[in-house]
Amino acid sequence: NAGVTQTPKFQVLKTGQSMTLQCAQDMNHEYMSWYRQDPGMGLRLIHYSVGAGITDQGEVPNGYNVSRSTTEDFPLRLLSAAPSQTSVYFCASSPGLASYEQYFGPGTRLTVT
C-alpha cells in the first residue's frame, strides 16, 4: 500500500497562474479532504468529499475547486493563484466519518510570488 500520495512536492507559481495539486489513495477510503497548514494556524479544511461525485466546502474554500470522479483521486485546483495561497497543502483520507483516523499525504509546499 502506498497510502496517500501527493504530487508535486514543491511548486512555485506566479500570481494569476492556475494549477492542480494531485492526491490519490489506494486504501478504498470514501472520505477525502484537503487542508492547508500555515504557521500558527494549525490545519484548516479547504474542501472535502464523502464519496465519488460528492464534495463540499470546508472552512477556507475560496479560490479553490475540487472534484471527485473516482474513489481514488481527489485533485485540488487553484483557479488564479494569489500570494495568500502560499502554504503547505495536505490531502487526507479516512474510511469513515468522525471517529475514524485520517491518513495524511506528505504534503505539497506551494509558493505564490
Place this chain on the structure above:
Amino acid sequence: AQSVTQLGSHVSVSEGALVLLRCNYSSSVPPYLFWYVQYPNQGLQLLLKYTTGATLVKGINGFEAEFKKSETSFHLTKPSAHMSDAAEYFCAVSAYTGANSKLTFGKGITLSVRP
C-alpha cells in the same frame, strides 16, 4: 460548532523529563478527540484517539491522554521525553453530525527536547 484550544505554541523539556501538552475542546455533542504528531517535513500521523469507553487512552511511542469531560480537556503526556519526540503536536476534535462531520484542529504545539 466545535473548537480546540492549545495554549502556548512552544514547549521545551529536558530529555527524560515529563512531557505535558495541554488541549481543551468545545463541542455541542459528544466529541471524538485525537492527537496527531508531525515530524519535520512530513505529514501528520495519529498518536492516539478517544472515541468511547476508557477515558485514559494509550498511544504510540509511550504517549497517553486522558479525556476529562468535566474539564473539557484531553491533555497529552509522556513520562520521559526522548530526543526523537521533538515534533509538532496537534489536538483535534470531531463529532458525528451526519455527512458534514469534520475534524477541527488546534493551532499546534512545537515540542523541543534538550539534551
